[in-house]
Amino acid sequence: MLLDVQNLETWYGPIAAMKGVNLQVAEGRITAVLGANGAGKTTLLNTLAGVIDPFKGKVLFDGVEVQGQEADAIARRGLVLVPEGRQVYPFLSVRENLMMGAYARRDRDAVERDIERVQAWFPRLKERDAQHAGLLSGGEQQMVAIGRAYLSAPKLLMLDEPSLGLSPMLTHEIFGIIRKIRDETGTAVLVVEQNAAVALKHGDDGYIMELGRIVAADSCAVLSQKEDVREAYLGGGAGEGLSGTQQRWKRRKTWR
């Protein structure tokens, strides 16, 4: 197991944002964590990346306990976060942004090769090589953010809502490239998403979070067939009701 999260618990002051989260990411697989607003998905990634210190629990990355370490130390180990909302450096060029990802690396030749690789995945970034990243479209910025993370030579790439603010077509494109990254480089991916349909379609393993807890865990293929998942996250199940939403009484269901 590349990443093994055991009983992780994170508090914001008096509020427990995440309680007893257990989750595994296998090498070379895409693991998706789904959940609504406030389920604790971003808290999970931020805790794993060392941005927040957990209150309890263990994070075993590559067999080593990394919980509570500084964010940069964790990133150097190869556990790399693509934060929510891209967070590119707006006044640096696309290339400079990518180079920032390789800040901790000394192998210049390999860095150059990786930049070429990113440019092959995202031809658009090659076209806009010298442009300020702040002037790119949302989708392009997401590409920069993923490329930048890749340049830090991750073993595990953590993506926080890559579909945020992107058109459905672009979302599929981004996920297609995430798969490509996995297939070509064997990098494991942990992706957190509200867009359950896309995440379940492209992911290998899936977890569903609600109110800071994991409520369901299975392969994405199995999850997407489950009736309660379909009703709550995929807009399936019952037909349209009076208010234009689906029939709600069926949704007060627990996870089976």
Added chain:
Amino acid sequence: MNAMMPPAVTFLGFDTPARVFRARVQEWSDLPALRHKHRGLWQSYSWGAYYAKARAFGLALRDLGMARGEVIGVLAENRPEWLFADMGAQCMGYVGNGVYPTASPDQLRYILQDSACRVLVVENQEQLEKALAVRDDCPDLRRILVIEREGLRNLSDPQVGFFDDFLRRGEELSKTQSPDFEAAIEAGRGADLAFLVYTSGTTGAPKGAMISNRNAVFQLSKASEYLDAGLGDKTLSFLPLCHIAERMASVFNPMALGLVVHFPENAGTVANDIREVAPHIVFAPPRFWEKMHSQIELFLRDAIGPARWVYRHALDAGRAGVDAALEGRKPPRQGLHTRLLATLAFRNIRIFLGLQNCRSALTGAAPVPPELIRWFLSIGIELREAFGMTETAGFAASTPKGGIRLGWAGLPAGETEIRIADEGEIQVRGANVFAGYWRNAEKTAETITPDGWLKTGDCGEISPEGYLAIRDRIKDIIITAGGKNITPTQIESQLKFSPFITDAVVIGEGRRYVTALVMIDLEHVARYAQEQAIPYTDFASLARAPAIVELIQGEINAVNPRLARVEQIKSFRIIDQLLTAEDEELTPTMKLKRKVIAQKYAPLIEGMYSA
């Protein structure tokens, strides 16, 4: 039901609840009757306003062409509108009926058809969808009224209207037709139906129990016998109003005693609301009280050392006093220091639970673990047992104040006879015995003997002092392969006392030994898992975790020594699905249905006997 005329039953000289209601409204017109939360603030309805709303609803119903004795239904959580509809119907001589908000469309269809419901009040869009899904099968249903408008702006359906529009129409009618409403109240007779209560139906289809005016008035006259409360005292209405106990507590007891009924914001805020309201009366099933107990136990586990020490110390001291009092001995002498500690610790616990004003704490509807009563006595709450059922229109026996005897449910209520018949069956006779099942003479005849005794289906015994003990449902009694009779409910109630066990089903019919299926309490078990760093993802993996199985085994090992040898639980399995009231395994009151469980989990059960 008898050939002879039953003696008249009156309260304040009136023989129908509608007349008592009117008299109380005249007496208490400006005093608060109902309170509900609106946008976080408590709003009151006075008795006068309550009456005006009920009158408007009743007159508007008549305007639809309803006739006396026809049925209206309410499908909503507890809220003032529920009572407006119910009392409005009763005053007009119509019959009110509640449907559990958790009912499925199929259950709703059955009840609407069986009761020939004419008008259905639904809470919101969600409940309306259920009604619309089944209305084509319910030819008697004339109109559906929706209380909350949210999400229904574009609704246009000739059969569906809004509750507030309907009330406004009624208020318009009240201006000219008030005398008709008064006349309708006058026309009511003691033998008329007051309302229907559908039994939850753990076996077979639900049956509509007919509660007559006479039954209701009898219970009104007994309220002060069960409850120590007076004008202006508070209650919280948080159990389903379709259930007889809450119907009595929220509609009739207030009329008898002048209570102010508070409605929680929603089902999820009950713990906060009870703290805020601090009611004088609390009636709830044992499950509710168990939750309070485990809440405190777990809360104190996380508390700082000194707080834990004070609690344990005070609890031991309290328990010593309680045991002495229960056995009729003189309580041991305690130093000023200990008494002061106890006062401080328990006062805070009572405030934390919202019980600081509570003078009447009652429980019933399921066996009560003696440990639970002992704990509440120790913290200064006299948790009394009461016995009753839908068919007795509420209580039929209760523990008198200061008369708790562990394991015994109490003394028969005034003018109520209780006897033990064949098979140890408890039978009840009195003016609280219901009028029979709605349109089901066959079942009625099976349930009430020709000379008026109600067969409760419970078995029990009566002590020489007249105390009643309930052992179990007769049909639930287990006979093992060894020929021993076992009362599963008693064993289950001991198991349920553990904070980690929500419910359990004991199995052993025709078997060599007794086993149990256990439903774990997600909140407390998850917390335990987190404390002990036991990895789990979803509910199923939690239920299967070896450390959790060990935990439950420990809880069972703690109970076993208290059981007779043949009753001891030799094996158990944890149900690895999280069940909610919508699931068929549970009754609307969250009890496991023995038969359904036995069927659904047959492989699990067989697994406990195969090895």
